[in-house]
Amino acid sequence: MLLCITEEQGNMILVTNDDGIIAPGIKALVEVARQFDEVLVVAPDSPQSGQGHAITINHPIKLRKVNVFEGIDAYECTGTPVDCVKLAKNVLLKGRQIDLCVSGINHGSNASINIIYSGTMSAAMEASLEGIDSIGFSLLDYSFEADFSGAKAYASKIIRAVLDKKLPHCKLLNVNIPSVPADEIQGIRVCRQGEGTWVEEFQEGTDPRGEKYYWLTGKFVSHDQTEDNDIAALKNNYVSVVPSGHDLTRYPAIPELKYLENL
Protein backbone atom coordinates (compact mmCIF):
# COMPACT_ATOMS: atom_id res chain seq x y z
CA MET A 1 0.00 0.00 0.00
CA LEU A 2 2.79 2.38 0.90
CA LEU A 3 4.53 1.52 -2.35
CA CYS A 4 1.34 2.28 -4.23
CA ILE A 5 0.96 5.70 -2.57
CA THR A 6 4.61 6.48 -3.16
CA GLU A 7 4.19 5.64 -6.81
CA GLU A 8 1.10 7.77 -7.19
CA GLN A 9 2.79 10.65 -5.46
CA GLY A 10 6.02 10.29 -7.39
CA ASN A 11 7.27 13.25 -9.36
CA MET A 12 7.59 13.20 -13.13
CA ILE A 13 10.47 15.41 -14.19
CA LEU A 14 10.81 16.31 -17.86
CA VAL A 15 14.37 17.07 -18.94
CA THR A 16 15.24 18.88 -22.15
CA ASN A 17 17.87 21.22 -23.56
CA ASP A 18 18.96 23.05 -26.70
CA ASP A 19 22.51 21.72 -27.11
CA GLY A 20 21.23 18.31 -28.21
CA ILE A 21 20.71 15.02 -26.44
CA ILE A 22 24.39 14.04 -26.38
CA ALA A 23 25.67 17.29 -24.85
CA PRO A 24 27.46 16.88 -21.50
CA GLY A 25 25.17 19.50 -19.94
CA ILE A 26 22.01 17.42 -20.29
CA LYS A 27 23.85 14.36 -18.97
CA ALA A 28 24.74 16.37 -15.86
CA LEU A 29 21.12 17.51 -15.47
CA VAL A 30 19.73 13.99 -15.87
CA GLU A 31 22.14 12.78 -13.17
CA VAL A 32 20.73 15.42 -10.83
CA ALA A 33 17.06 14.98 -11.76
CA ARG A 34 17.06 11.19 -11.42
CA GLN A 35 17.87 11.54 -7.71
CA PHE A 36 14.39 12.96 -7.15
CA ASP A 37 12.10 10.66 -9.08
CA GLU A 38 10.99 9.52 -12.49
CA VAL A 39 12.65 11.28 -15.40
CA LEU A 40 11.73 11.53 -19.06
CA VAL A 41 14.21 13.08 -21.48
CA VAL A 42 13.06 14.61 -24.76
CA ALA A 43 15.77 16.67 -26.44
CA PRO A 44 16.79 17.79 -29.93
CA ASP A 45 18.83 15.40 -32.06
CA SER A 46 21.20 18.24 -33.00
CA PRO A 47 22.45 21.49 -31.45
CA GLN A 48 19.71 24.15 -31.42
CA SER A 49 21.36 27.08 -29.67
CA GLY A 50 19.79 30.40 -30.54
CA GLN A 51 16.51 28.82 -31.60
CA GLY A 52 14.57 31.05 -29.21
CA HIS A 53 10.91 30.11 -29.02
CA ALA A 54 10.83 28.63 -32.52
CA ILE A 55 8.26 25.93 -33.20
CA THR A 56 7.92 23.68 -36.24
CA ILE A 57 4.61 24.25 -37.99
CA ASN A 58 5.42 23.95 -41.70
CA HIS A 59 6.63 20.36 -41.68
CA PRO A 60 6.33 17.22 -39.56
CA ILE A 61 8.81 16.22 -36.87
CA LYS A 62 10.00 12.87 -35.63
CA LEU A 63 10.76 11.26 -32.30
CA ARG A 64 13.16 8.40 -31.76
CA LYS A 65 13.69 6.44 -28.56
CA VAL A 66 17.39 6.38 -27.70
CA ASN A 67 19.51 4.62 -25.14
CA VAL A 68 21.70 7.49 -23.95
CA PHE A 69 21.06 7.59 -20.20
CA GLU A 70 21.12 4.20 -18.50
CA GLY A 71 17.75 3.29 -17.05
CA ILE A 72 16.09 6.52 -18.20
CA ASP A 73 13.46 6.85 -20.94
CA ALA A 74 14.90 9.21 -23.51
CA TYR A 75 13.81 10.44 -26.93
CA GLU A 76 15.58 12.53 -29.51
CA CYS A 77 13.45 14.84 -31.62
CA THR A 78 14.09 16.40 -35.02
CA GLY A 79 12.40 19.64 -33.93
CA THR A 80 13.26 22.61 -31.75
CA PRO A 81 13.57 22.68 -27.95
CA VAL A 82 10.00 24.04 -27.69
CA ASP A 83 8.78 21.23 -29.96
CA CYS A 84 10.38 18.73 -27.53
CA VAL A 85 8.28 20.06 -24.65
CA LYS A 86 5.10 20.06 -26.75
CA LEU A 87 5.72 16.46 -27.84
CA ALA A 88 6.47 15.33 -24.31
CA LYS A 89 3.29 16.88 -22.97
CA ASN A 90 0.90 16.05 -25.82
CA VAL A 91 2.22 12.70 -27.03
CA LEU A 92 4.59 10.89 -24.64
CA LEU A 93 3.02 12.00 -21.34
CA LYS A 94 -0.49 12.68 -22.59
CA GLY A 95 -2.80 12.80 -19.61
CA ARG A 96 0.02 12.46 -17.08
CA GLN A 97 1.05 15.36 -14.88
CA ILE A 98 4.52 16.82 -15.32
CA ASP A 99 5.68 18.06 -11.91
CA LEU A 100 8.75 19.89 -13.09
CA CYS A 101 10.47 20.71 -16.35
CA VAL A 102 14.21 21.32 -16.24
CA SER A 103 16.15 22.48 -19.26
CA GLY A 104 19.90 22.51 -19.75
CA ILE A 105 22.42 22.53 -18.34
CA ASN A 106 23.15 24.96 -21.14
CA HIS A 107 26.70 25.39 -22.36
CA GLY A 108 26.98 29.19 -22.07
CA SER A 109 25.22 32.07 -20.33
CA ASN A 110 21.52 32.76 -20.60
CA ALA A 111 21.68 35.73 -18.27
CA SER A 112 20.38 39.18 -19.24
CA ILE A 113 18.79 39.43 -22.70
CA ASN A 114 20.19 36.04 -23.67
CA ILE A 115 16.98 34.56 -22.26
CA ILE A 116 15.25 35.93 -25.38
CA TYR A 117 17.47 34.01 -27.84
CA SER A 118 17.88 30.88 -25.78
CA GLY A 119 16.38 27.56 -26.82
CA THR A 120 17.09 26.28 -23.31
CA MET A 121 15.04 29.00 -21.67
CA SER A 122 12.34 28.89 -24.35
CA ALA A 123 11.81 25.17 -23.71
CA ALA A 124 11.42 25.91 -20.00
CA MET A 125 9.12 28.84 -20.78
CA GLU A 126 6.98 26.61 -22.98
CA ALA A 127 6.40 24.28 -20.02
CA SER A 128 5.68 27.27 -17.76
CA LEU A 129 3.03 28.48 -20.25
CA GLU A 130 1.27 25.19 -19.50
CA GLY A 131 1.38 25.91 -15.78
CA ILE A 132 4.30 23.55 -15.13
CA ASP A 133 7.02 24.65 -12.71
CA SER A 134 10.07 25.10 -14.91
CA ILE A 135 13.74 25.86 -14.49
CA GLY A 136 16.39 26.57 -17.09
CA PHE A 137 19.99 25.99 -15.99
CA SER A 138 23.03 27.43 -17.75
CA LEU A 139 26.73 27.24 -16.99
CA LEU A 140 28.92 30.13 -18.14
CA ASP A 141 31.22 27.85 -20.11
CA TYR A 142 30.72 26.97 -23.77
CA SER A 143 33.16 24.09 -23.70
CA PHE A 144 32.00 20.49 -23.92
CA GLU A 145 34.83 19.80 -21.43
CA ALA A 146 33.32 22.19 -18.88
CA ASP A 147 33.36 21.25 -15.19
CA PHE A 148 29.70 20.73 -14.22
CA SER A 149 30.34 19.86 -10.55
CA GLY A 150 29.30 23.26 -9.15
CA ALA A 151 26.37 23.50 -11.53
CA LYS A 152 25.17 20.03 -10.49
CA ALA A 153 25.42 20.82 -6.79
CA TYR A 154 23.36 24.00 -7.13
CA ALA A 155 20.89 22.47 -9.60
CA SER A 156 20.29 19.74 -7.03
CA LYS A 157 19.62 22.26 -4.23
CA ILE A 158 17.29 24.36 -6.36
CA ILE A 159 15.34 21.41 -7.80
CA ARG A 160 14.85 19.99 -4.29
CA ALA A 161 13.53 23.35 -3.04
CA VAL A 162 11.19 23.81 -6.01
CA LEU A 163 9.79 20.27 -5.77
CA ASP A 164 9.22 20.88 -2.07
CA LYS A 165 7.79 24.43 -2.08
CA LYS A 166 6.60 24.61 -5.71
CA LEU A 167 6.53 27.86 -7.68
CA PRO A 168 3.08 29.16 -6.76
CA HIS A 169 3.08 32.45 -8.69
CA CYS A 170 6.02 32.62 -11.04
CA LYS A 171 6.40 29.38 -12.97
CA LEU A 172 9.81 29.95 -14.56
CA LEU A 173 13.29 30.37 -13.11
CA ASN A 174 16.32 31.40 -15.14
CA VAL A 175 19.31 29.96 -13.28
CA ASN A 176 22.87 30.78 -14.38
CA ILE A 177 25.96 29.33 -12.75
CA PRO A 178 29.39 30.96 -12.80
CA SER A 179 32.21 29.00 -14.41
CA VAL A 180 34.39 28.55 -11.32
CA PRO A 181 35.23 25.50 -9.19
CA ALA A 182 32.32 24.45 -6.96
CA ASP A 183 34.00 25.69 -3.78
CA GLU A 184 34.42 29.18 -5.21
CA ILE A 185 30.69 29.68 -5.78
CA GLN A 186 29.55 32.24 -3.20
CA GLY A 187 25.91 31.17 -2.98
CA ILE A 188 22.64 32.12 -4.70
CA ARG A 189 21.26 35.56 -5.58
CA VAL A 190 17.59 35.95 -6.50
CA CYS A 191 17.59 38.99 -8.75
CA ARG A 192 16.27 40.65 -11.89
CA GLN A 193 17.33 40.28 -15.52
CA GLY A 194 20.26 42.61 -16.22
CA GLU A 195 20.38 45.04 -19.12
CA GLY A 196 22.87 44.45 -21.87
CA THR A 197 23.28 44.16 -25.59
CA TRP A 198 25.16 42.21 -28.22
CA VAL A 199 27.71 44.20 -30.16
CA GLU A 200 27.64 42.21 -33.32
CA GLU A 201 29.20 41.96 -36.65
CA PHE A 202 28.93 39.58 -39.52
CA GLN A 203 31.96 37.74 -40.77
CA GLU A 204 31.74 38.08 -44.54
CA GLY A 205 33.03 35.41 -46.87
CA THR A 206 32.59 33.83 -50.27
CA ASP A 207 31.30 30.30 -50.58
CA PRO A 208 32.70 27.65 -52.97
CA ARG A 209 30.14 28.72 -55.59
CA GLY A 210 31.30 32.31 -55.45
CA GLU A 211 28.32 33.62 -53.48
CA LYS A 212 28.82 36.06 -50.64
CA TYR A 213 27.77 34.89 -47.18
CA TYR A 214 27.43 36.39 -43.70
CA TRP A 215 28.11 34.60 -40.43
CA LEU A 216 27.02 36.11 -37.14
CA THR A 217 29.61 36.86 -34.49
CA GLY A 218 29.47 39.18 -31.52
CA LYS A 219 30.25 40.08 -27.96
CA PHE A 220 27.85 40.62 -25.09
CA VAL A 221 28.20 43.94 -23.31
CA SER A 222 26.46 44.71 -20.01
CA HIS A 223 24.78 48.12 -19.65
CA ASP A 224 23.67 47.54 -16.12
CA GLN A 225 25.32 49.60 -13.41
CA THR A 226 23.24 48.20 -10.56
CA GLU A 227 24.02 45.23 -8.30
CA ASP A 228 20.63 43.50 -8.10
CA ASN A 229 20.82 41.84 -11.51
CA ASP A 230 22.00 38.50 -12.86
CA ILE A 231 25.12 39.79 -14.63
CA ALA A 232 26.42 41.40 -11.42
CA ALA A 233 25.61 38.29 -9.36
CA LEU A 234 27.52 36.06 -11.79
CA LYS A 235 30.47 38.46 -11.88
CA ASN A 236 30.71 38.07 -8.11
CA ASN A 237 30.62 34.27 -8.45
CA TYR A 238 27.04 33.86 -7.25
CA VAL A 239 24.49 31.60 -8.93
CA SER A 240 21.79 33.93 -10.32
CA VAL A 241 18.10 33.02 -10.13
CA VAL A 242 15.75 35.31 -12.07
CA PRO A 243 12.02 34.65 -11.66
CA SER A 244 10.75 35.05 -15.20
CA GLY A 245 7.53 35.01 -17.19
CA HIS A 246 5.80 35.42 -20.51
CA ASP A 247 3.87 38.65 -20.05
CA LEU A 248 5.83 41.17 -22.12
CA THR A 249 3.48 44.09 -21.39
CA ARG A 250 5.25 47.29 -20.27
CA TYR A 251 2.53 48.44 -17.88
CA PRO A 252 3.90 51.94 -17.14
CA ALA A 253 3.75 52.71 -20.87
CA ILE A 254 0.00 52.05 -21.15
CA PRO A 255 -1.11 55.46 -19.78
CA GLU A 256 1.69 57.21 -21.73
CA LEU A 257 0.38 55.76 -24.98
CA LYS A 258 -3.34 56.29 -24.36
CA TYR A 259 -3.17 59.22 -26.82
CA LEU A 260 -3.11 56.61 -29.59
CA GLU A 261 -6.76 55.88 -28.78
CA ASN A 262 -7.66 59.33 -30.11
CA LEU A 263 -6.07 58.89 -33.54
Added chain:
Amino acid sequence: MLLCITEEQGNMILVTNDDGIIAPGIKALVEVARQFDEVLVVAPDSPQSGQGHAITINHPIKLRKVNVFEGIDAYECTGTPVDCVKLAKNVLLKGRQIDLCVSGINHGSNASINIIYSGTMSAAMEASLEGIDSIGFSLLDYSFEADFSGAKAYASKIIRAVLDKKLPHCKLLNVNIPSVPADEIQGIRVCRQGEGTWVEEFQEGTDPRGEKYYWLTGKFVSHDQTEDNDIAALKNNYVSVVPSGHDLTRYPAIPELKYLENL
Protein backbone atom coordinates in the same frame (compact mmCIF):
# COMPACT_ATOMS: atom_id res chain seq x y z
CA MET B 1 19.55 74.00 -48.86
CA LEU B 2 16.07 73.05 -47.78
CA LEU B 3 16.37 69.85 -49.81
CA CYS B 4 19.64 69.04 -48.05
CA ILE B 5 18.12 69.53 -44.58
CA THR B 6 15.13 67.45 -45.56
CA GLU B 7 17.41 64.67 -46.67
CA GLU B 8 19.45 64.77 -43.50
CA GLN B 9 16.33 64.78 -41.37
CA GLY B 10 14.59 62.12 -43.42
CA ASN B 11 13.47 58.98 -41.67
CA MET B 12 14.88 55.58 -42.47
CA ILE B 13 12.21 52.96 -41.96
CA LEU B 14 13.24 49.30 -41.93
CA VAL B 15 10.50 46.91 -43.00
CA THR B 16 10.59 43.20 -42.32
CA ASN B 17 8.22 40.29 -41.65
CA ASP B 18 8.09 36.56 -41.04
CA ASP B 19 5.76 35.44 -43.84
CA GLY B 20 8.44 36.04 -46.46
CA ILE B 21 9.19 38.87 -48.85
CA ILE B 22 6.44 38.03 -51.32
CA ALA B 23 3.61 37.87 -48.76
CA PRO B 24 0.77 40.35 -49.36
CA GLY B 25 1.12 41.64 -45.79
CA ILE B 26 4.62 43.06 -46.28
CA LYS B 27 3.53 44.64 -49.57
CA ALA B 28 0.73 46.42 -47.67
CA LEU B 29 3.19 47.58 -45.00
CA VAL B 30 5.71 48.87 -47.57
CA GLU B 31 2.91 50.84 -49.24
CA VAL B 32 2.17 52.50 -45.90
CA ALA B 33 5.79 53.05 -44.83
CA ARG B 34 6.90 54.62 -48.15
CA GLN B 35 4.47 57.48 -47.57
CA PHE B 36 6.65 58.65 -44.69
CA ASP B 37 10.19 58.49 -46.03
CA GLU B 38 13.00 56.24 -47.10
CA VAL B 39 12.31 52.54 -46.77
CA LEU B 40 14.59 49.52 -46.75
CA VAL B 41 13.07 46.05 -46.87
CA VAL B 42 14.97 43.03 -45.56
CA ALA B 43 12.78 39.96 -45.21
CA PRO B 44 13.07 36.18 -45.26
CA ASP B 45 13.11 34.41 -48.63
CA SER B 46 10.60 31.85 -47.31
CA PRO B 47 7.79 31.72 -44.73
CA GLN B 48 9.17 31.79 -41.17
CA SER B 49 6.04 31.80 -39.02
CA GLY B 50 6.63 30.45 -35.54
CA GLN B 51 10.36 31.14 -35.66
CA GLY B 52 10.18 33.16 -32.46
CA HIS B 53 13.46 34.86 -31.63
CA ALA B 54 15.57 32.27 -33.49
CA ILE B 55 18.92 33.41 -34.87
CA THR B 56 21.28 31.61 -37.20
CA ILE B 57 24.61 30.94 -35.53
CA ASN B 58 25.67 27.52 -36.76
CA HIS B 59 25.86 28.32 -40.47
CA PRO B 60 26.22 31.34 -42.75
CA ILE B 61 23.30 33.21 -44.27
CA LYS B 62 22.88 35.04 -47.56
CA LEU B 63 21.31 38.26 -48.75
CA ARG B 64 20.03 38.89 -52.26
CA LYS B 65 18.83 42.21 -53.69
CA VAL B 66 15.39 41.74 -55.22
CA ASN B 67 13.07 43.89 -57.27
CA VAL B 68 9.79 43.25 -55.51
CA PHE B 69 8.63 46.73 -54.52
CA GLU B 70 8.97 49.34 -57.27
CA GLY B 71 11.44 52.04 -56.34
CA ILE B 72 12.26 50.49 -52.94
CA ASP B 73 15.54 48.85 -51.95
CA ALA B 74 14.68 45.31 -50.93
CA TYR B 75 16.69 42.26 -49.93
CA GLU B 76 15.66 38.70 -49.28
CA CYS B 77 17.59 36.77 -46.66
CA THR B 78 18.03 33.04 -46.14
CA GLY B 79 17.88 33.49 -42.36
CA THR B 80 15.22 34.13 -39.73
CA PRO B 81 13.25 37.35 -39.19
CA VAL B 82 15.66 38.33 -36.38
CA ASP B 83 18.62 37.65 -38.70
CA CYS B 84 17.05 40.10 -41.19
CA VAL B 85 17.09 42.90 -38.63
CA LYS B 86 20.66 42.10 -37.58
CA LEU B 87 21.84 42.13 -41.21
CA ALA B 88 20.02 45.37 -41.96
CA LYS B 89 21.58 47.09 -38.96
CA ASN B 90 25.09 45.66 -39.12
CA VAL B 91 25.65 45.27 -42.86
CA LEU B 92 23.23 47.18 -45.10
CA LEU B 93 22.71 50.25 -42.89
CA LYS B 94 25.97 50.09 -40.95
CA GLY B 95 26.52 53.47 -39.34
CA ARG B 96 23.17 54.86 -40.46
CA GLN B 97 20.38 55.51 -37.98
CA ILE B 98 17.19 53.47 -38.29
CA ASP B 99 14.32 55.69 -37.15
CA LEU B 100 11.67 53.01 -37.07
CA CYS B 101 11.40 49.28 -37.64
CA VAL B 102 8.03 47.95 -38.73
CA SER B 103 7.36 44.24 -39.05
CA GLY B 104 4.43 42.55 -40.76
CA ILE B 105 1.70 42.97 -41.62
CA ASN B 106 1.53 39.43 -40.27
CA HIS B 107 -1.04 37.03 -41.65
CA GLY B 108 -2.66 35.93 -38.38
CA SER B 109 -2.92 37.10 -34.77
CA ASN B 110 0.05 37.88 -32.58
CA ALA B 111 -2.11 38.88 -29.63
CA SER B 112 -1.73 37.32 -26.17
CA ILE B 113 1.02 34.71 -25.83
CA ASN B 114 1.41 34.51 -29.60
CA ILE B 115 3.96 37.31 -29.25
CA ILE B 116 6.33 34.68 -27.81
CA TYR B 117 6.20 32.39 -30.88
CA SER B 118 6.00 35.12 -33.50
CA GLY B 119 8.81 35.81 -35.93
CA THR B 120 7.08 39.10 -36.80
CA MET B 121 7.17 40.31 -33.21
CA SER B 122 10.64 38.89 -32.56
CA ALA B 123 12.03 40.87 -35.51
CA ALA B 124 10.48 44.03 -34.07
CA MET B 125 11.77 43.14 -30.61
CA GLU B 126 15.27 42.65 -32.01
CA ALA B 127 15.22 46.22 -33.31
CA SER B 128 13.84 47.46 -29.97
CA LEU B 129 16.74 45.75 -28.17
CA GLU B 130 18.97 48.08 -30.18
CA GLY B 131 17.00 51.10 -28.96
CA ILE B 132 15.08 51.47 -32.22
CA ASP B 133 11.36 52.36 -32.05
CA SER B 134 9.65 49.25 -33.36
CA ILE B 135 6.14 48.14 -34.22
CA GLY B 136 4.84 44.71 -35.19
CA PHE B 137 1.55 44.69 -37.10
CA SER B 138 -0.70 41.64 -37.46
CA LEU B 139 -4.06 41.14 -39.14
CA LEU B 140 -6.33 38.44 -37.74
CA ASP B 141 -6.63 36.70 -41.10
CA TYR B 142 -4.29 33.93 -42.26
CA SER B 143 -5.40 34.12 -45.88
CA PHE B 144 -3.14 35.53 -48.59
CA GLU B 145 -6.37 37.00 -50.02
CA ALA B 146 -7.03 38.97 -46.80
CA ASP B 147 -8.37 42.52 -47.04
CA PHE B 148 -5.58 44.77 -45.73
CA SER B 149 -7.43 48.09 -46.16
CA GLY B 150 -8.33 48.53 -42.49
CA ALA B 151 -4.91 47.33 -41.37
CA LYS B 152 -3.20 49.80 -43.74
CA ALA B 153 -5.32 52.71 -42.53
CA TYR B 154 -4.49 52.04 -38.87
CA ALA B 155 -0.84 51.20 -39.55
CA SER B 156 -0.55 54.57 -41.27
CA LYS B 157 -2.07 56.44 -38.30
CA ILE B 158 0.10 54.62 -35.76
CA ILE B 159 3.35 54.98 -37.76
CA ARG B 160 2.69 58.72 -38.21
CA ALA B 161 2.12 59.13 -34.46
CA VAL B 162 5.23 57.15 -33.51
CA LEU B 163 7.47 59.01 -35.98
CA ASP B 164 6.10 62.26 -34.58
CA LYS B 165 6.13 61.55 -30.83
CA LYS B 166 8.66 58.67 -30.73
CA LEU B 167 8.51 55.89 -28.16
CA PRO B 168 10.56 57.42 -25.36
CA HIS B 169 10.29 54.62 -22.77
CA CYS B 170 8.84 51.51 -24.29
CA LYS B 171 10.43 50.75 -27.64
CA LEU B 172 8.09 48.02 -28.90
CA LEU B 173 4.41 48.01 -29.81
CA ASN B 174 2.43 44.87 -30.58
CA VAL B 175 -0.41 46.00 -32.87
CA ASN B 176 -3.15 43.56 -33.88
CA ILE B 177 -5.97 44.45 -36.25
CA PRO B 178 -9.35 42.71 -36.33
CA SER B 179 -10.34 41.02 -39.57
CA VAL B 180 -13.36 43.16 -40.40
CA PRO B 181 -13.99 45.76 -43.11
CA ALA B 182 -12.21 49.06 -42.41
CA ASP B 183 -15.42 50.91 -41.54
CA GLU B 184 -16.30 48.36 -38.86
CA ILE B 185 -13.09 48.91 -36.87
CA GLN B 186 -14.12 50.71 -33.69
CA GLY B 187 -10.83 52.48 -32.98
CA ILE B 188 -7.67 51.73 -30.99
CA ARG B 189 -7.27 50.29 -27.51
CA VAL B 190 -3.93 50.55 -25.69
CA CYS B 191 -3.97 47.57 -23.38
CA ARG B 192 -2.05 44.70 -21.86
CA GLN B 193 -1.19 41.26 -23.24
CA GLY B 194 -4.11 38.89 -22.60
CA GLU B 195 -3.73 35.49 -20.98
CA GLY B 196 -4.41 32.43 -23.06
CA THR B 197 -3.03 29.10 -24.11
CA TRP B 198 -2.80 26.80 -27.10
CA VAL B 199 -4.74 23.57 -26.77
CA GLU B 200 -2.63 21.47 -29.03
CA GLU B 201 -2.38 18.08 -30.48
CA PHE B 202 -0.09 16.42 -32.94
CA GLN B 203 -1.46 14.91 -36.10
CA GLU B 204 0.28 11.56 -36.33
CA GLY B 205 1.09 9.95 -39.64
CA THR B 206 3.49 7.64 -41.41
CA ASP B 207 5.89 8.96 -44.02
CA PRO B 208 6.65 7.26 -47.36
CA ARG B 209 9.57 5.46 -45.72
CA GLY B 210 7.34 3.99 -43.03
CA GLU B 211 8.53 6.29 -40.24
CA LYS B 212 6.05 7.82 -37.84
CA TYR B 213 5.80 11.62 -37.84
CA TYR B 214 4.06 14.31 -35.79
CA TRP B 215 2.64 17.55 -37.14
CA LEU B 216 1.60 20.32 -34.77
CA THR B 217 -1.98 21.55 -34.81
CA GLY B 218 -3.92 23.44 -32.20
CA LYS B 219 -6.45 26.03 -31.18
CA PHE B 220 -5.87 29.19 -29.16
CA VAL B 221 -8.07 29.56 -26.09
CA SER B 222 -8.32 32.78 -24.10
CA HIS B 223 -8.20 32.54 -20.30
CA ASP B 224 -8.63 36.22 -19.72
CA GLN B 225 -11.90 37.37 -18.19
CA THR B 226 -10.95 41.05 -18.03
CA GLU B 227 -11.60 43.74 -20.63
CA ASP B 228 -8.28 45.63 -20.65
CA ASN B 229 -6.39 43.11 -22.76
CA ASP B 230 -5.67 42.64 -26.44
CA ILE B 231 -7.92 39.61 -26.96
CA ALA B 232 -10.95 41.47 -25.57
CA ALA B 233 -10.16 44.60 -27.63
CA LEU B 234 -9.94 42.55 -30.83
CA LYS B 235 -13.15 40.70 -30.03
CA ASN B 236 -14.88 44.07 -29.85
CA ASN B 237 -13.38 45.05 -33.22
CA TYR B 238 -10.79 47.44 -31.82
CA VAL B 239 -7.17 47.57 -32.96
CA SER B 240 -5.09 46.47 -29.95
CA VAL B 241 -1.80 48.16 -29.09
CA VAL B 242 0.26 46.47 -26.36
CA PRO B 243 3.41 48.30 -25.23
CA SER B 244 5.90 45.45 -24.92
CA GLY B 245 9.48 44.79 -23.86
CA HIS B 246 12.23 42.29 -23.30
CA ASP B 247 12.56 42.27 -19.50
CA LEU B 248 10.99 38.96 -18.50
CA THR B 249 11.65 39.41 -14.76
CA ARG B 250 8.63 38.75 -12.56
CA TYR B 251 9.47 41.39 -9.94
CA PRO B 252 6.82 40.43 -7.32
CA ALA B 253 8.34 36.93 -7.19
CA ILE B 254 11.82 38.16 -6.17
CA PRO B 255 10.99 38.60 -2.43
CA GLU B 256 8.93 35.38 -2.44
CA LEU B 257 11.94 33.42 -3.70
CA LYS B 258 14.59 35.02 -1.49
CA TYR B 259 14.55 31.84 0.62
CA LEU B 260 16.59 30.23 -2.16
CA GLU B 261 19.53 32.40 -1.07
CA ASN B 262 19.71 30.37 2.14
CA LEU B 263 20.06 26.96 0.47
